Amino acid sequence: MHNIRQYQVPLQKYMAMMDLQEMNERLFYKLLIENVEELLPVVYTPTVGEACQKYGSIFRRPQGLFISLKEKGKILEVLKNWPERNIQVIVVTDGERILGLGDLGCQGMGIPVGKLSLYTALGGVRPSACLPVTIDVGTNNEKLLKDEFYIGLRQKRATGQEYAELLHEFMSAVKQIYGEKVLVQFEDFANHNAFDLLAKYGTTHLVFNDDIQGTASVVLAGLIAAQKLVGGTLADHRFLFLGAGEAGTGIAELIALEMSKQTNVPVDDARKNIWLVDSKPWAHEHEPIRDLVDAVKAIKPTVLIGTSGVGKTFTKEVVEAMASLNEKPIILALSNPTSQSECTAEEAYTWSQGRAIFASGSPFRPVEYEGKVFVPGQANNAYIFPGFGLGLIMSGAIRVHDDMLLAASEALAAQVTQENFNKGLLYPPFANIRKISAHIAADVAAKAYELGLATRLPQPDDLVKYAESCMYSPAYRNYR
Numbered sequence: 039m040h041n042i043r044q045y046q047v048p049l050q051k052y053m054a055m056m057d058l059q060e061m062n063e064r065l066f067y068k069l070l071i072e073n074v075e076e077l078l079p080v081v082y083t084p085t086v087g088e089a090c091q092k093y094g095s096i097f098r099r100p101q102g103l104f105i106s107l108k109e110k111g112k113i114l115e116v117l118k119n120w121p122e123r124n125i126q127v128i129v130v131t132d133g134e135r136i137l138g139l140g141d142l143g144c145q146g147m148g149i150p151v152g153k154l155s156l157y158t159a160l161g162g163v164r165p166s167a168c169l170p171v172t173i174d175v176g177t178n179n180e181k182l183l184k185d186e187f188y189i190g191l192r193q194k195r196a197t198g199q200e201y202a203e204l205l206h207e208f209m210s211a212v213k214q215i216y217g218e219k220v221l222v223q224f225e226d227f228a229n230h231n232a233f234d235l236l237a238k239y240g241t242t243h244l245v246f247n248d249d250i251q252g253t254a255s256v257v258l259a260g261l262i263a264a265q266k267l268v269g270g271t272l273a274d275h276r277f278l279f280l281g282a283g284e285a286g287t288g289i290a291e292l293i294a295l296e297m298s299k300q301t302n303v304p305v306d307d308a309r310k311n312i313w314l315v316d317s318k319p320w321a322h323e324h325e326p327i328r329d330l331v332d333a334v335k336a337i338k339p340t341v342l343i344g345t346s347g348v349g350k351t352f353t354k355e356v357v358e359a360m361a362s363l364n365e366k367p368i369i370l371a372l373s374n375p376t377s378q379s380e381c382t383a384e385e386a387y388t389w390s391q392g393r394a395i396f397a398s399g400s401p402f403r404p405v406e407y408e409g410k411v412f413v414p415g416q417a418n419n420a421y422i423f424p425g426f427g428l429g430l431i432m433s434g435a436i437r438v439h440d441d442m443l444l445a446a447s448e449a450l451a452a453q454v455t456q457e458n459f460n461k462g463l464l465y466p467p468f469a470n471i472r473k474i475s476a477h478i479a480a481d482v483a484a485k486a487y488e489l490g491l492a493t494r495l496p497q498p499d500d501l502v503k504y505a506e507s508c509m510y511s512p513a514y515r516n517y518r
């Protein structure tokens with residue numbers, strides 16, 4: 039750590055950590071686990087975003103498997119080149135929508151690599167069981183196409199049938215070589231492909247989309263926890279979203295599902311409390327409203343959620359309108375990385391005179407406002423997906439079910455202590471993340487057994503203990 043801390047520039051810390059991962063995997067994970075709050079923003083959001091933008095010029099060795107259009111018809115063979123056979127989790131991207139940064143083509147590889155290192159560090163999945171994959175169908179990023187250091191195919195993105203066939207070959211090959219229980223996590227695909235792939239493979243494969251389902255689960259956990267701060271239940275709230283993409287609609291659907299379970303109302307009725315700016319699938323009867331401030335004034339939401347990928351859209355006017363409507367406005371600025379955040383923590387607290395309950399997608403430092411210190415929560419997907427994946431793996435689940443997402447949200451919300459609430463936190467500190475992941479894994483596994491989707495039988499008596507016993511630990515031995 040002393041060595042890593044010599045670097046002032048986050049990207050240099052990132053490169054030093056990637057070198058360490060390559061050179062001494064055990065030490066990499068030991069550092070990451072023991073210094074998780076300090077290193078998470080280095081190996082993951084926000085620094086990983088910058089790393090992807092500059093991936094070609096900081097390239098050292100391939101850290102994952104690239105599968106390009108040129109490998110069409112040979113994907114099974116390509117997979118066989120990977121040195122490990124016993125794969126449990128694949129994180130795959132096509133690089134079209136990396137965080138809120140757009141199309142980075144092949145340079146998106148930093149995301150599967152980073153997410154899988156969190157599967158290991160936070161969820162205890164063995165490093166050798168993790169496979170990062172980037173599907174290279176080209177890029178529409180003109181700057182990258184002209185960049186001498188670009189590492190991918192220099193062509194416009196393949197779409198339509200050509201795209202679908204490559205993805206289908208990949209999904210079939212993966213099941214053929216690694217079996218039915220391999221978890222495939224889709225990450226940072228563009229909206230249309232993300233929804234299509236999840237719908238298409240959800241019934242035949244064990245698939246999970248972190249941007250839709252993981253984000254939904256982590257945000258729902260924060261909202262369940264927030265009820266302890268503001269009182270009442272989810273059904274007492276009105277939600278307004280800016281951005282109806284993967285995250286926005288994913289969160290909205292999961293909130294509606296949870297509300298409908300809590301209050302026994304049909305999901306369609308629960309949806310009436312949720313509004314998305316510019317959304318077709320969620321359209322309500324209402325005259326058109328042009329901008330967000332007017333939407334806030336007209337809808338009078340108690341919760342404002344930013345999932346647009348566009349920074350600085352929660353302006354002073356917007357936050358002030360939320361604060362004038364609510365004693366404790368809940369404001370979630372979820373777009374990543376920090377540059378795309380809808381507002382900063384400081385803006386949320388200052389413009390609401392210290393009344394906002396705020397969380398963001400990317401980390402912000404504590405803020406002092408009128409002598410009081412506010413610690414912003416981070417609605418970080420890393421709270422959920424590592425434990426969620428571990429729960430699927432340890433129960434031998436063969437499909438993902440929405441009720442498992444609800445179980446994960448409730449498990450995470452239950453880990454927020456009174457002491458955390460006293461500081462205004464909606465999420466527990468990351469320092470305890472392995473314990474949190476074990477609890478999430480246990481509850482997800484329990485749900486898999488309950489739904490008849492688990493294949494590891496008999497069901498262990500104590501699922502938390504069992505989860506802990508499954509977790510990889512980078513322990514050093516004492517030699518005499």
Ligand SMILES: O=C([O-])CC(=O)C(=O)O
Nearest residue numbers: 083137138248249374419
């Ligand atoms: O990476 C994160 O922290 C959340 C995420 O998946 C994204 O923004 O695409």
Ligand SMILES: [Mg+2]
Nearest residue numbers: 137225226249
């Ligand atoms: Mg993502």
